[in-house]
Amino acid sequence: VLHVSRNGLGECLNDEPEISLYKDRDVLPGVVYDAEQQCHMFRPNSTLCEFGKENICEMLLCQVSPTNCETKEEPAADGTKCGENKWCYRKKCVQAGQRPEAINGGWGKWGDFTECSRSCGGGVQIATRQCDNPVPQHRGRYCIGERKKIKICNVDPCPPGSPSFREIQCRDHNDKPFQGKLHQWKAYFKQ
Missing domain, CATH: 3.40.1620.60 (YefM-like fold)
Structure with a gap:
């Protein structure tokens, strides 16, 4: 939608x-x-x-x-x-009889780009904007166009021996209980 x-x-x-x-x-x-x-x-x-x-x-x-x-x-x-x-x-x-006219939505300013999701090996930065200038009212139309901009960042390869992105993602879940216990998550690479 x-x-x-x-x-x-x-x-x-x-x-x-x-x-x-x-x-x-x-x-x-x-x-x-x-x-x-x-x-x-x-x-x-x-x-x-x-x-x-x-x-x-x-x-x-x-x-x-x-x-x-x-x-x-x-x-x-x-x-x-x-x-x-x-x-x-x-x-x-x-x-009586008065009904405010429809106000179509307009895009607000773009927000700043987020920090890069990765320090090396290719990440993304995201900027968003809201349909709030003005907010659509009284059956007015919602804004047309993109709400998010995405750009690629830090594309240089990671130094040799650095953990892969998949390993980092797994490690980030080590401190989150799963089925009541903490686990040491490891990346799985099919060979």
């Missing part, structure tokens, strides 16, 4: 389906199910808690008994009324 999205081959994943099973797919769920109905889904016979109504877009509180309000630590559904001519959208109370 990452390969597809990195190379711009997954644009079709952003396409809206041509055939919809729902007639009003653009209607937000909070318009269809008001806060009271959302509380009924939370627990039958519960109602919207009077305490906490002002923060309904951040957390829906439902009264489950005369003296007890509970929450699932979730906001009211997008489209839930939160004031006069206002509704909840992405945990904020905004003017």
Whole structure:
């Protein structure tokens, strides 16, 4: 999936389906199910808690008994009324009908290359960047392109008698218990 999205081959994943099973797919769920109905889904016979109504877009509180309000630590559904001519959208109370536009992601700066993975015999250095300038929001597209750069380093042969890379990898596991015991790991070379 990452390969597809990195190379711009997954644009079709952003396409809206041509055939919809729902007639009003653009209607937000909070318009269809008001806060009271959302509380009924939370627990039958519960109602919207009077305490906490002002923060309904951040957390829906439902009264489950005369003296007890509970929450699932979730906001009211997008489209839930939160004031006069206002509704909840992405945990904020905004003017009814308003939906922020999609923001496509952009690449941040490349980080520094890591230290070379080997001191001799050929290693690699890796630099990465994040899709955070800006972060995609509101159904915006993820960044297209490479997230990692790799370059080869320290390609000179190791001095004679130096342990091979495979031997070093094995030795690095000598201090890690396996099946409750420490082992001396040795590289295996088929002859």
